Amino acid sequence: xxxxxxxxxxxxxxxxxxxxxxxxxxxxxxxxxxxxxxxxxxxxxxxxxxxxxxxxxxxxxxxxxxxxxxxxxxxxxxxxxxxxxxxxxxxxxxxxxxxxxxxxxxxxxxxxxxxxxxxxxxxxxxxxxxxxxxxxxxxxxxxxxxxxxxxxxxxxxxxxxxxxx
Amino acid sequence: xxxxxxxxxxxxxxxxxxxxxxxxxxxxxxxxxxxxxxxxxxxxxxxxxxxxxxxxxxxxxxxxxxxxxxxxxxxxxxxxxxxxxxxxxxxxxxxxxxxxxxxxxxxxxxxxxxxxxxxxxxxxxxxxxxxxxxxxxxxxxxxxxxxxxxxxxxxxxxxxxxxxxxxxxxxxxxxxxxxxxxxxxxxxxxxxxxxxxxxxxxxxxxxxxxxxxxxxxxxxxxxxxxxxxxxxxxxxxxxxxxxxxxxxxxxxxxxxxxxxxxxxxxxxxxxxxxxxxxxxxxxxxxxxxxxxxxxxxxxxxxxxxxxxxxxxxxxxxxxxxxxxxxxxxxxxxxxxxxxxxxxxxxxxxxxxxxxxxxxxxxxxxxxxxxxxxxxxxxxxxxxxxxxxxxxxxxxxxxxxxxxxxxxxxxxxxxxxxxxxxxxxxxxxxxxxxxxxxxxxxxxxxxxxxxxxxxxxxxxxxxxxxxxxxxxxxxxxxxxxxxxxxxxxxxxxxxxxxxxxxxxxxxxxxxxxxxxxxxxxxxxxxxxxxxxxxxxxxxxxxxxxxxxxxxxxxxxxxxxxx
Numbered sequence: 001x002x003x004x005x006x007x008x009x010x011x012x013x014x015x016x017x018x019x020x021x022x023x024x025x026x027x028x029x030x031x032x033x034x035x036x037x038x039x040x041x042x043x044x045x046x047x048x049x050x051x052x053x054x055x056x057x058x059x060x061x062x063x064x065x066x067x068x069x070x071x072x073x074x075x076x077x078x079x080x081x082x083x084x085x086x087x088x089x090x091x092x093x094x095x096x097x098x099x100x101x102x103x104x105x106x107x108x109x110x111x112x113x114x115x116x117x118x119x120x121x122x123x124x125x126x127x128x129x130x131x132x133x134x135x136x137x138x139x140x141x142x143x144x145x146x147x148x149x150x151x152x153x154x155x156x157x158x159x160x161x162x163x164x165x
Numbered sequence: 166x167x168x169x170x171x172x173x174x175x176x177x178x179x180x181x182x183x184x185x186x187x188x189x190x191x192x193x194x195x196x197x198x199x200x201x202x203x204x205x206x207x208x209x210x211x212x213x214x215x216x217x218x219x220x221x222x223x224x225x226x227x228x229x230x231x232x233x234x235x236x237x238x239x240x241x242x243x244x245x246x247x248x249x250x251x252x253x254x255x256x257x258x259x260x261x262x263x264x265x266x267x268x269x270x271x272x273x274x275x276x277x278x279x280x281x282x283x284x285x286x287x288x289x290x291x292x293x294x295x296x297x298x299x300x301x302x303x304x305x306x307x308x309x310x311x312x313x314x315x316x317x318x319x320x321x322x323x324x325x326x327x328x329x330x331x332x333x334x335x336x337x338x339x340x341x342x343x344x345x346x347x348x349x350x351x352x353x354x355x356x357x358x359x360x361x362x363x364x365x366x367x368x369x370x371x372x373x374x375x376x377x378x379x380x381x382x383x384x385x386x387x388x389x390x391x392x393x394x395x396x397x398x399x400x401x402x403x404x405x406x407x408x409x410x411x412x413x414x415x416x417x418x419x420x421x422x423x424x425x426x427x428x429x430x431x432x433x434x435x436x437x438x439x440x441x442x443x444x445x446x447x448x449x450x451x452x453x454x455x456x457x458x459x460x461x462x463x464x465x466x467x468x469x470x471x472x473x474x475x476x477x478x479x480x481x482x483x484x485x486x487x488x489x490x491x492x493x494x495x496x497x498x499x500x501x502x503x504x505x506x507x508x509x510x511x512x513x514x515x516x517x518x519x520x521x522x523x524x525x526x527x528x529x530x531x532x533x534x535x536x537x538x539x540x541x542x543x544x545x546x547x548x549x550x551x552x553x554x555x556x557x558x559x560x561x562x563x564x565x566x567x568x569x570x571x572x573x574x575x576x577x578x579x580x581x582x583x584x585x586x587x588x589x590x591x592x593x594x595x596x597x598x599x600x601x602x603x604x605x606x607x608x609x610x611x612x613x614x615x616x617x618x619x620x621x622x623x624x625x626x627x628x629x630x631x632x633x634x635x636x637x638x639x640x641x642x643x644x645x646x647x648x649x650x651x652x653x654x655x656x657x658x659x660x661x662x663x664x665x666x667x668x669x670x671x672x673x674x675x676x677x678x679x680x681x682x683x684x685x686x687x688x689x690x691x692x693x694x695x696x697x698x699x700x701x702x703x704x705x706x707x708x709x710x711x712x713x714x715x716x717x718x719x720x721x722x723x724x725x726x
Contacts, residue, residue: 017296021288028289058471065468071293071313 004054005034007083007155009163010067011075014040014047018072022049029066031059035087035130035152046074050154052130075163079155087153089126089133094144096120103143110136121146166338170300170331171196174264175204177307180339183235185209185226185592187219187585191239192279193266196331211592211620213585214612216243220250221585221610222592223261228572229547229590231379233260233314240267241279244325245286249579251321252290256576257375257402260319262310263287269329270298284325292320300333308343316346318376318466348465351480351487356494359437359461359478359487363495366435366459368503369395372418375402375575376440376464380485381568383407386439387414389492394500395437396507398426400447401560403440405571409564415511419447420711421557424517424722425510427709430455431717432506437491438462440484443473444576453716463487517709517722527702528677531555534629534699535562537682538599541689546597547572547590549624551583551606554635557707559601581609587624588617597625597689604630604654604661614668617694625688626696628661631703639706643724665696674698 012018019038026033034052041048053063060078067076095103107114107124110132116123126136130153137148168176174197178186186208190198201210213219216238223234234254238247244265254261267273268280284296293313295306303326310322363369371390383406390397390413397407398418407414415426430436436458441447443462448454451474459477462470463484470479480487522532535558542548548563549572550556556573565571572590574582583602591598607628617624634652641649665672671693673684681699688695710721 017284020285024288061471062468065472069466069468 004056006053006055006060007079007085007153008051008053008063008067009077009079009155010049010051010073011041011046011163012049013072013074014045015072018047019049021070021072022067025066025070029062031055031063035150037152037154039154050152052153077163079157083155083157085129085153085155086127087130087133087151089136089148089150090115090123091126091137091140091148092121092123092146093140094121094146099143103140106136106139112136166336167334168337169196169200170303170326170333170335171200172203173300173304173335173337174307174326174331175200175208176337176339177304178235179204179207180342181233181308181311182342183208183233185211186235186237187211187213187222187226187589188237189213189216189219189239189243191243191266193240193268193328194237194243194331196328197237197264197266211588211616213588213616215610216246217250217581218585218588218610218613218616220247220261220263221253221579221582222589222616223263224250224254224259224582225549225572225586225589226593227254227259227261227589228586229569230593231569232593233262233311234589235262235264237264238266239279240265240283241281243279244281244283248286248290249581250585251287251323253574253577253579253582254321255290255292257574258319259321260314261321262307262314263321263323264307265323265325266331267296267325267327270327271329273327283323287323290321291323294323294325296325297330298327300330300335303330303335304337304340308340312343312346317348348483349481351463351482351490355478355480356487356490359480359491360494362435362459362461362478363393363437363491364498366393367500368432368434368506369393369500370430370433370436371395371397372430372436372438372441373397373399373403373406374439374441375400376442376484377488378403378406378440379569380406380440382439382485382488383568385489385492387411389488389495392492392497393495394498394504396429398422398430400441400444400575401573402575404560405565405568408566415507417560420449420713421561421707421709423561424514424709424720425507427711427717427720428510428513429507433458436460438464439488440464442469445473448474449711450714450716453718461491520723521708529675529681529699529701531558531629531701531705532562533678534627534681534701535559537678537685538627539564541682541685542599543597543689545594546570546599547587547594549573549583549587549590549598549600551600551602552578552580553603553606554639554705554707555601555603555606555629557636558629561707580606583607584610584613584617584624584626587626588613588620588622591622591624598623599625599627601627601629603635604628604632604659605634608654608657608659611664614665614670614694614696618669622694623692624694625685626694627685627699628696629699629701630661631701631705633703635703635705636707638703642704643710643721644712661696661698670694670696672696672698674700676700
């Protein structure tokens, strides 16, 4: 299944309602999104949407074609497998006198940061490749995760090229 | 020149070449209707009985001419009543602009009276839509709407304008008609590849769809067929693209297509698809469709290539250009074996048809109705249908003499489409317009008789009345053990002659071919809207039939009654 995962970057008009147009197309054509992020870009008139999905070659082709048909979509690309992917997670975990040192050690190894700290829980910020985030979550489960949220990934291709080249 | 938003809307429509609009007034479009009143010398408004009728009329207007059809409705229920009409246009790629009013911006999002998020609702059924909340954007949004509707693969566009924007004042300067953005030309390498495939083919089949129906390429298609010794078939939406009388034309293929056309397509070694999208009704089970065959597809929409079936050579862009390039680039040749086979299939088809005709002793059968229509209809008659058995009989039997003379809801299959669309087609062309409908479909939107009568828009309505929902009944007979759940309409007791008269139209009732002939001629001569209540048997079948999800091997050519 893992090989089927791919990342699409989409430049869209930075206008009211455009994200809905993109996501409603996914629903209507039966595509399932794993993660989606959206934000401003180096060009103020455009937003960049990063979408993670899984699917075969047929699904990939269909998805690109259907995205390209939307009037507000300006540029669509499937990113190379080796593109730079980053995700941010905030995670609240319980600690006790006994577990505190272990959690802090893991935080250190993962180059994560403790950003909130009370008598019985701490909130940790982790940034990195989604697989690193997955690994960190796995590590935290035994301690008792209280709450967590992930941003979904943002991604750029390596080198000096852009989507518009 | 400073105008109100409502006036800008009407002035922009006039600027874009619109002469007729269909619609229904309401609270949030009063200003637009006031502007229509003031400009009634330049733009003709046709008041329908229901907004759905207005949407279908705009659609029929467009199908019969290629122009962009326009409809107007108020907010809330007015706008939602357009939805079926917009979706109908979307599925058949019909250029249309729908304008809706909405509550003032200050009331948006508050569940105000007759407030609805119509841009949200129509997102998946429009090519694009606009919520115009700034007067500065109004005229340009409408211009863009026209450009989008008619460019590339056409489709419907909705423009939603809140009431305060309609009332605001802003500068307006007329502009030229928004351009139809030209399609890119097909890739030359692909065209060369296609020519190679055509040259190698021994059993070519030229396959015409809705994307080619309006192009007027009939003669060129026949010329190519002659050159490479091919047969020609079409989809439902491709009907009327090929003028009747060409020996190579086998008619529609697919679920209820002509036997020879479906069989020949299955046996072909090359399908040259021109503006077709390989819909499920045309292909049946895709895993068994055209298995031993290469497929060339010419289409303006890149997303159609490989969508439903695997394409060997897809050429995206200007269909006419690609077609002409292939037609002029390929070599002339003869395929005597293929032609022999096609002739044999045609004979088989004739045999099946005769068997059915011989068994039928009824005084009036669908075939007999269409024999009369073909015989009597004047040149350039627009044939409009609703949806169901009558629609498929029309597709099978009617002989078309020119393009854009067949107006029917193919993709969405909208019962109730016909009367509104016929009104639109008649307004657009001024040509004789015949609506073929059934008692089920007609019952859905017969209120538009009021529109036809009040605006003196004569439509000859052939109401094929069998007292049942015939197409569903046919499936129930074949696949559901003849359990006729909710498809018998006999208890309704509607007197369609009295109904027609009540609306101010003429009504006839016929049950023999002779009477139908007389009534049809009288209706054509009357110049009025006429309902011909045409009584046929409830167990007439549309044949042949490929069962849903089946393949050509499952074709049903006859049914024991």
